[in-house]
Amino acid sequence: MAVAFYNHARIYQRRKAEIDAAIFGVLESGRLDWGDNVPAFEAEFAAYVGGAHAVTVNSGTAALKIALLALGIGPGDEVITVSNTDIGTISAIHFTGATSVWVDIDPQTLCMNVDQAEAAITPRTRAILPVDMFGHPASLVELTALARAKGLAIVEDACLALGAEIDGRKIGTFADVTCFSFAPTKHLGSIGSGGACVVGDASLADRIRKISSYGQDRARHRAIGATPPPLHHETEGLNERMDEIQAAVLRVKLTDVPASLDARNRQAALYAAAFGDVTKVPTVRPGMRHAFRNYVIHHDARDELREGLRRRGIGTALSYAPPMHLQPIYADKDLREGALLVTERSCSRLLGLPIGPHLDDSEIAEVADAVRAEAMSLR
Numbered sequence: 001m002a003v004a005f006y007n008h009a010r011i012y013q014r015r016k017a018e019i020d021a022a023i024f025g026v027l028e029s030g031r032l033d034w035g036d037n038v039p040a041f042e043a044e045f046a047a048y049v050g051g052a053h054a055v056t057v058n059s060g061t062a063a064l065k066i067a068l069l070a071l072g073i074g075p076g077d078e079v080i081t082v083s084n085t086d087i088g089t090i091s092a093i094h095f096t097g098a099t100s101v102w103v104d105i106d107p108q109t110l111c112m113n114v115d116q117a118e119a120a121i122t123p124r125t126r127a128i129l130p131v132d133m134f135g136h137p138a139s140l141v142e143l144t145a146l147a148r149a150k151g152l153a154i155v156e157d158a159c160l161a162l163g164a165e166i167d168g169r170k171i172g173t174f175a176d177v178t179c180f181s182f183a184p185t186k187h188l189g190s191i192g193s194g195g196a197c198v199v200g201d202a203s204l205a206d207r208i209r210k211i212s213s214y215g216q217d218r219a220r221h222r223a224i225g226a227t228p229p230p231l232h233h234e235t236e237g238l239n240e241r242m243d244e245i246q247a248a249v250l251r252v253k254l255t256d257v258p259a260s261l262d263a264r265n266r267q268a269a270l271y272a273a274a275f276g277d278v279t280k281v282p283t284v285r286p287g288m289r290h291a292f293r294n295y296v297i298h299h300d301a302r303d304e305l306r307e308g309l310r311r312r313g314i315g316t317a318l319s320y321a322p323p324m325h326l327q328p329i330y331a332d333k334d335l336r337e338g339a340l341l342v343t344e345r346s347c348s349r350l351l352g353l354p355i356g357p358h359l360d361d362s363e364i365a366e367v368a369d370a371v372r373a374e375a376m377s378l379r
Ligand SMILES: *Cc1c(COP(=O)(O)O)cnc(C)c1O
Pocket: 058, 059, 060, 061, 062, 085, 086, 088, 089, 131, 157, 159, 160, 181, 182, 183, 193, 194, 195
């Protein structure tokens, strides 16, 4: 039996009738743009994470970029972040004109090292941008306190952490802006691309909404009909908003998120119990709830282990490796191998195993048995 890393078709089949109805409902309404699904999904999503305002955009990358733009970050500014992440995190910073400043990670959580973030602050620093890596919350209480003390903004990349919690409080209410992705492989997957910014401050939310929608108030677009109002652009405007079909489908799929988070945590516990001493398993800090978008183990003979699993038909991923500071595009930043030792060590040894609601417990057991057998043979 083969175990796929992802299986979108299986997830679709479970809610096919409702997803089809959502899609055809938009098509039949004729309201392809500026309809009711986007604002309704925003309200439902904000309620789920417990945030005051959710503004949808068309990707996680757009969420990060527009959050930074709305905070006024641009050329000459520095944003402190990590290197073990999606390129979207880094490109979002650079497309504003700002510079990314990479710091190392905590070896247990694989999230931003708070002391290093503090040490990296300069007079040019404008924001700290932690990533909740693989679904484990970054040290947001400490980082938010640091940002407040230094007068910096905090923008969180929570693209891997929907539903994660710190002391019973969901990710989404800690940072100035918390950014989510609805890429098909994330916890809440669209059927194309999508993202959202969750924001506490109403005027910041308004700016994000305008920048992502041609620099105009959304009400002006929604009023399009017999007699559209005159153009009235209050900010620079991108066209990076969410479309009605994605929002309609996401409204259906949002209701699956709590059960799928439970499934991910149950699967992670099955893996941890099965692996015992054959491999290091993910840490979960006390008081935190891991969202387990990825289940990542570390092994010295990672590539051999991966090849052994491939031969058994088990899909794996080199999740967010090699790190961004070692990518060709950033060679001119002169951060060579050895600059971020904890990040590099993790990225050279990590292996992402299949996890998620598309899998049943027997498939998790099969992966676990295969990992044990391959790891034993590599001893
Ligand atoms: C997926 C992801 C992004 C980018 O999201 P897109 O929706 O693919 O643009 C950014 N950061 C992290 C950590 C991600 O996992």
